[in-house]
Amino acid sequence: MLxxxxxxxxxxNLFTQWPALLQAFLTTLVASVLALIxxxxxxxxxxxxxxxxxxxxxxxARIYVEFFQNTPLMxxxxxxxxxxxxxxxxxxxxxxxxxxVGVYTGAYISxxxxxxxxxxxxxxxxxxxSQGFTYLQTMLLIILPQTVKIILPPLVNQCVNLIKNTxxxxxxxxxxxxxxxNNWATNGNASYGPAYLISGxxxxxxxxxxxxxxxxxxxxxxxxxxxxxxxxxxxxx
Amino acid sequence: MIKLTHIxxxxxxLHVLKDVNLQVAEGEKLVIIGPSGSGKxxxxxxxxxxxxxTSGEVYINxxxxxxxxxxxxxxxxxxxxxxxxNLYPHMTVLENLxxxxxxxxxxxxxxxxxxxxxxxxxxxxxxxxxxxxxxxSGGQQQRVAIARALCSRAKIILFDEPTSALDPETVQEVLxxxxxxxxxxxxxxxxVTHEMGFxxxxxxxxxxxxxxRIVEEGPPEHFFTNPTEERTKAFLSKILR
Numbered sequence: 001m002l003x004x005x006x007x008x009x010x011x012x013n014l015f016t017q018w019p020a021l022l023q024a025f026l027t028t029l030v031a032s033v034l035a036l037i038x039x040x041x042x043x044x045x046x047x048x049x050x051x052x053x054x055x056x057x058x059x060x061a062r063i064y065v066e067f068f069q070n071t072p073l074m075x076x077x078x079x080x081x082x083x084x085x086x087x088x089x090x091x092x093x094x095x096x097x098x099x100x101v102g103v104y105t106g107a108y109i110s111x112x113x114x115x116x117x118x119x120x121x122x123x124x125x126x127x128x129x130s131q132g133f134t135y136l137q138t139m140l141l142i143i144l145p146q147t148v149k150i151i152l153p154p155l156v157n158q159c160v161n162l163i164k165n166t167x168x169x170x171x172x173x174x175x176x177x178x179x180x181x182n183n184w185a186t187n188g189n190a191s192y193g194p195a196y197l198i199s200g201x202x203x204x205x206x207x208x209x210x211x212x213x214x215x216x217x218x219x220x221x222x223x224x225x226x227x228x229x230x231x232x233x234x235x236x237x
Numbered sequence: 238m239i240k241l242t243h244i245x246x247x248x249x250x251l252h253v254l255k256d257v258n259l260q261v262a263e264g265e266k267l268v269i270i271g272p273s274g275s276g277k278x279x280x281x282x283x284x285x286x287x288x289x290x291t292s293g294e295v296y297i298n299x300x301x302x303x304x305x306x307x308x309x310x311x312x313x314x315x316x317x318x319x320x321x322x323n324l325y326p327h328m329t330v331l332e333n334l335x336x337x338x339x340x341x342x343x344x345x346x347x348x349x350x351x352x353x354x355x356x357x358x359x360x361x362x363x364x365x366x367x368x369x370x371x372x373x374s375g376g377q378q379q380r381v382a383i384a385r386a387l388c389s390r391a392k393i394i395l396f397d398e399p400t401s402a403l404d405p406e407t408v409q410e411v412l413x414x415x416x417x418x419x420x421x422x423x424x425x426x427x428x429v430t431h432e433m434g435f436x437x438x439x440x441x442x443x444x445x446x447x448x449x450r451i452v453e454e455g456p457p458e459h460f461f462t463n464p465t466e467e468r469t470k471a472f473l474s475k476i477l478r
Contacts, residue, residue: 126287127323131337131389132312141340146327 010191014198017184024180025202031094031176032163032206035102039162042106047113048139061110068107073168076100081172097169097176105162112154116147149221156214160207167203177202238263238425239284239393244293246279246449253279254290255449263392266419266426268436268457271446272472277429280446281395284427285315297393312341316386320398322378324370330357330381331366334388342389349388356384360414376407380414387418394418396428408432415439433477437461445469 014021050061068076077100081093091099120143128138167178177199185195239261246254254276261267269277282288283295286307295302297314324333334353338344344352357363360380370378379399386394399415400408412435419426419439430436436443436457443460445453445468453466461477464470 121321121323123319123321123323124325127317127319127325129308130285130287130311130315130317130319130395131385132308132341133337134308137340141336142325146325 005193005197007191010194014184014191014194020180020184021177021198021202024175024177027094027175028163028166028169028177028203029206031098031101031166031169031174034098035105035166036159036162038098038102039105039109039158042103043109043113044144046106046110047117050110050114051117061114065107065110068104069111073100073104073165074171076104077168077172093169093172093174096172097166097174101162101165101168105158105165108158108161109155112151112158113144113147115154116151117143119150120146149218152214152218152221156211160211163206163210164203238265238298239427240294240296241280241283242294242296244280244283244290244295246276246283246288247291253449254283257293257449257451259444259451261393261425261427264422264425266439266441267428267444268440268442269427269429269444269446270431270433270436270472271452275446276449277444277446278397281397281427281429284393284395285311285317287317312337312389314391315393315395316389316391317395317397318379318382318386318399320402322370322375322382322402324378324382324385326370329367329369330362330373333370333381334385337385338388352388353384356387357381359387359417360384374407375403376410379403379407379411383411383414383418392423393425393427396426396430398429398431400430400432431476433461433473445472447472 046061046064049057050065052058052061077096080091080100081096084090117139124142124146125138128142133141166176169176170179170182173179181195181199185192239259241257241259244254244257244259245252257276257280259280269280271277279288283290284297286295286302286304289304289307297310300306300310302310324330325336328336331350331353334356335346335349338349338352339346354363354366357366360383362377362380362384365373365377365381370381373381383399396415400411403411412432415426415428416435416439418424426439428436428439440457442454443457444451445460445464445466447468453460453464453469455464460469461473464473
């Protein structure tokens with residue numbers, strides 16, 4: 001172990017590969033952003049469905065959540081990448097990865113959104129309906145903005161998980177950070193230590209600022225609710 | 238203006254409204270009183286379909302409320318003030334007041350702001366426009382909620398126990414605003430309240446409900462001095478000490 005990490009040539013060798021590593025880092029970044037957009041979209045849609053008064057949308061949301069939460073991401077990915085081509089659906093590995101990680105995380109996010117909506121007092125819905133807002137307006141203008149503060153910490157947890165989960169791309173040669181690090185490590189020189197250390201650091205660099213930002217944002221929002229009127233913001237009579 | 242015919246309402250097996258028939262004329266100030274659980278809140282909540290009756294019909298300006306048209310009719314004709322204020326906590330007072338006019342009535346922003354300040358003046362809270370609701374006292378929040386209701390320019394304002402959640406010392410400031418509002422001839426007010434002195438002062442007509450039925454109704458002078466029904470007498474003797 002120590003030999004692995006303390007041998008300079010292994011590190012030199014690794015750093016001569018930095019363009020490939022950078023490329024892989026960017027692939028992971030882009031895959032994460034795209035999957036996150038998909039996951040948030042699905043999360044909000046299915047989160048809304050699971051708080052519906054009607055049984056059908058609730059049931060559909062339930063099935064979605066239970067299915068994707070209770071089967072391994074890896075199997076979902078392998079199914080889409082290796083099995084679907086036999087049904088005539090052949091997707092590039094990057095697309096497969098984004099799709100699977102997005103849909104998988106969407107299931108978790110929809111549960112976060114559902115819990116957030118259910119934590120808003122009934123009176124908020126009633127006030128909105130009594131003013132004549134439609135269901136969708138009520139959700140988008142009044143309810144969901146109020147849930148942000150509540151769901152942000154678990155939401156960011158899910159985002160961080162999503163970024164880390166994009167490493168499943170390595171299993172289908174997705175060209176992501178994990179894949180390239182793995183390739184390099186196993187490519188004859190057996191430099192596992194440096195490869196996984198460096199890729200780990202790079203994942204950390206992606207995730208840590210995100211969770212830090214979210215924590216600060218949450219604090220700011222909490223402050224805002226008890227904010228006194230800002231000086232000079234008084235509108236003249 | 239408002240008409241309820243043969244309203245029945247069940248919550249599960251609980252029969253909360255039993256054949257309620259009621260008409261409110263334009264500009265009338267109707268006060269509904271009664272013990273808790275008598276169905277008075279449910280009655281007023283049926284008027285804007287926050288509760289849809291199990292059977293019976295609700296008419297607003299001659300149009301029957303249905304599940305389909307309720308949003309539009311409620312948007313144009315009614316506003317509501319709640320026991321728990323229900324201001325939007327993530328918005329400033331001004332944003333609370335301008336949201337519906339801007340988004341629903343397509344009022345230009347400048348005009349909506351001007352309207353908001355006008356009604357903030359009426360409730361005496363102009364200087365709180367940029368505050369968030371959480372920084373206001375209960376009485377102030379309820380006055381903002383009344384201003385929000387007025388901003389919709391609805392001709393019917395429904396009050397569901399507007400002072401019941403307030404500290405005793407802030408009740409009067411809210412009642413004062415409502416008394417001033419009651420002098421507006423063209424606003425129809427339906428008020429569920431336990432404030433008998435206030436009811437006597439503003440009501441054109443008082444309705445007493447018990448166990449989901451309208452037991453007695455009449456002008457306040459008759460009602461408070463000379464009720465005919467035994468249940469009304471019993472209730473009033475308990476509440477007017």
